[in-house]
Amino acid sequence: MSIKIGIFYFSGTSNTQLVTGLIEEELIKQSVDVKIYNIEKIINTQQVVDMTQYDMIGIGHPIYGFGPPEMVEKWVKHLPTSQSQKVFIYKTAADNISINHNASGKIIKKLKKKNYHVFYDRIICMGSNWLTEYTHALVRQLYDAAGSKVVHMCQDILERKNRLYHPSLSLRLLTNFLNTCEDRFLARIFGKTLRATDACIHCGKCVKHCPSKNIHVKDGKIKFKWKCYLCMRCIYQCPTRAITSNIFKVFIVKKGYDIRKIVANRTNQKDNTKFAEHFKSYLEDPTL
Template structure:
């Protein structure tokens, strides 16, 4: 294999972490890699040229059981695949099977265009929505992701297939949930976004919004209705000056995953032994996930 093209969308940094880990894993195998943000292609900042790639990787977060509007817009822009092989990876706060079908729409769209998607995977990362994970769990998830990325890189480089189990009866219902969240929930959330006195008008949110939903007018930061609820503007603001009025409970204070994960990775006081073989309740479902890479015994 000569070259791999990884195209990814990342709202708050979790998928970007995985994309970069994959890039390093391929390069250790002496494979050339280009790692490109989907939004740069969707917003026509970067040309979409696939001819040089032997393998295409598509990565996205799970947003409302779906792949996000950015990922779907990107796939619509893809040229005919003519049998080109591809793989898909997704990040979610849980590897639960209800998240397995989040890539279904884009995989089927790619297949219609002639791409052979032979590998589909999911990696659990820190939750950035409503539920704040303990920093020990965030660190544990990252350490597991490092190991799982090595497996993904080895399998995809060798052309080894991987499928995720998904109940097709859930497809229609989860698609409806996704549509409602991104088209109605996100719009309602965006209507309540506002900046506080801490805003210094650096315009980072304006530059970084993947859907170009944020602008500045008459000295005010304005939020439109083309929001996909990715939470990037809220968590990436250097002054934490963007606050939510509507559905404020979805915002975590502070969010220590994604863009901010380095702080806990470099803190020796935080161990990565939150989920153990004896864990109960919600976190019990993560036991087998961690056992797959021997994170727990």
């Protein structure tokens, strides 16, 4: 009988969604009965999922400020108690440096309390959608590497291999604190500083697709409330790039960020900046 896996993910700008798709493809190849759920949809439509039907659960999220997105924390908080199901976590990030190693620490703690057994935790680098801009060549190289890492990861989880980070207490305290500040203060303030410029064509895409329902129309104008998750989706999905921040322009990648376009635009070009040097062994070794 084939194993049944439920995968739950959140993705702001599609990096995690693409990796989730790669995992789904690989698990199907391995004859796994796999079902994918978008946490955003579950929360916003109050969908009830029977978790007991799954032998194993996967959770995917981007790293935001060295931790999980607030939406993922909320979802985990409301999960029912488990009968000790096995859980694997994958998160996409700009880098796999050690300060990111506690990025699922908060949710792992909550899952443990609910009797879920997290046995696997892994970072997949997919490029940066804020602050630092990677070249498109490097993003493509990272995406290709993600493909082989996913194959390796699926092998590991089907063999129930343990793989966990063991961040020190000081790293845990520091990154949990920074992530809470990011969630509670920085994201809220950032959201409130957003505005739609005259380039706005009132297509309503930002209102419709904001995961926290932070954007609304008032007197014909796009308005932002205090509930931003800092996912950057409204900024990069806007067809006229009309959304910007009054104060935090530095967070926004200047040329925009569209991973699907970058990946679709295939070239054999290799990145030769200092970033590529930094990622050299990560790109070459599927086990990293």
